[in-house]
Amino acid sequence: MKTIFNLATLLFLVCSLQSCNLLSAAGISSQGQPTKKVQSNLTSTTANSAVNIDHSQWDKLLKKHVNSDGMVDYKAFKKDEAKLDGYLKMLSEKNPTNNWSVQELLAFYINLYNAATVKLIVENYPLKSIKDIDGAWTKGRVAVGDKMLSLGGIENGILRKMNEPRIHFAINCASISCPKLLDEAYTAAKINEQLDRATNEFINSDKNDISASNPKVSSIFDWYAKDYKVNGKQDVIAFINQYSNTKINANATLSYKNYDWNLNDQ
Template identity: 55%
Template sequence: MRKFILNFGIMITGVYMCASCNLISSAGFNDKGLPTPDAEKIEQFHNSTKIDHSIWDELLKAHVKKDGKVDYQGFKKDRFKLDLYLNKLSGLKPDGTWSRAEILAYYINLYNAYTVDFILQHYPVASIKDISGAWTREFIKIGDVKISLGGIENSLLRKMEEPRIHFAINCASISCPKLLNEAYTPEKLEEQLEKVTAEFINSNENQITPDSVKLSSIFDWYKSDFTQNGSLIDYLNKYSEVRINSAARISYNDYNWALNDSK
């Protein structure tokens, strides 16, 4: 009995630590049977009319500043257009006929658009973390399936072995990689992912010198995604404007969860 209590206590402690260290990465591991083409699948992009992201592109250009701050009040005034786009996304369900680029662009835009929608449902709010179930509530429709923001990130996007998605999806917070003020599209996806990755790594969210790096907590939470083909420093050096020594000291910044509101 004593051994059982000890083991149960260890298990509960472990669960608590996991849940408290990172709400995003621990939420929603269930892909609901939706497709996640692996990184080995090489596909030539072809012209497609599966989905038109132009409404989302128009909204982003109108209501997202160059610094990534979001005009949620402006989005609220354009609620009809946002709902139109969300309904269009939710009416589709990716399948084997979609290219990898089409699926990635779809999931990224889906995540970002529904994050804005989620904030608007509770606006004004100081932080997305103040809203219960932000990453676990299954309020997003994909065809006949319902999924959470955590499910899209962890069970769909991360399974596609594309670490740059961490700089493309936006969690509505100051320390998050900024929301790009244009929609992701299959045609421009590679260029867009390279752009947002380089911009974030060289932003003020990271302090980089040759012998020491103090990084966004994103690189701590999702380290395994960035070290599939080398060390974390190897990954950073692909984009960093400062060459980092392989033995550089690594530490992490606190994360600012305040809302990325432009007001």
């Protein structure tokens, strides 16, 4: 009986650990990473932070290999893989804490997500889609301190908890229907303007077909609907209307475009 009890206890502990790992991979857990929230309108500043991270290495790579449409020259990026690895290693040696400003944290995790996604594609290049890679978003691939974060964990466990919905237009999933990869690194000194630019460009791009009464928008507005709030209330249409050149009627019904997961390769 004691043996059966011990075996049952062991199985329970194993399942619990597996569940924790699955929760972390799915992005429910932040794995101890800081998730400081944007409390009001975000401003760009390097003040009031324990650190100011230098993202210039990533900025140079983006300017070299990403065009104005956000399309990526992965074949050329592969030749600069050592520089990409060096940037990711630099980030991995940082230890983000709540002593960092929310601006520094946003820039750090957005750049980390984008650089790690490019690294994932480069490692598996050539390929047709990021979805061809096993566990692209769920496997722990990104080192930060003694933790291995998944792409899903960075997005859902950290960035989405920071009360800044514009992050959805800043992180890039290496696909045609994704918001474009900005050809510059995000920095605390420009974070608000950069997030505004990314959001404005995406909403007014061909990724959406916006009209007053029959809007057909990106599936991103469906998948993350609860993140888009105006005056503290979920309101996807009102959020879009803050940036859209064409305003959607408040009582319109949104429909969603099919998502093109083909690689955003130049």
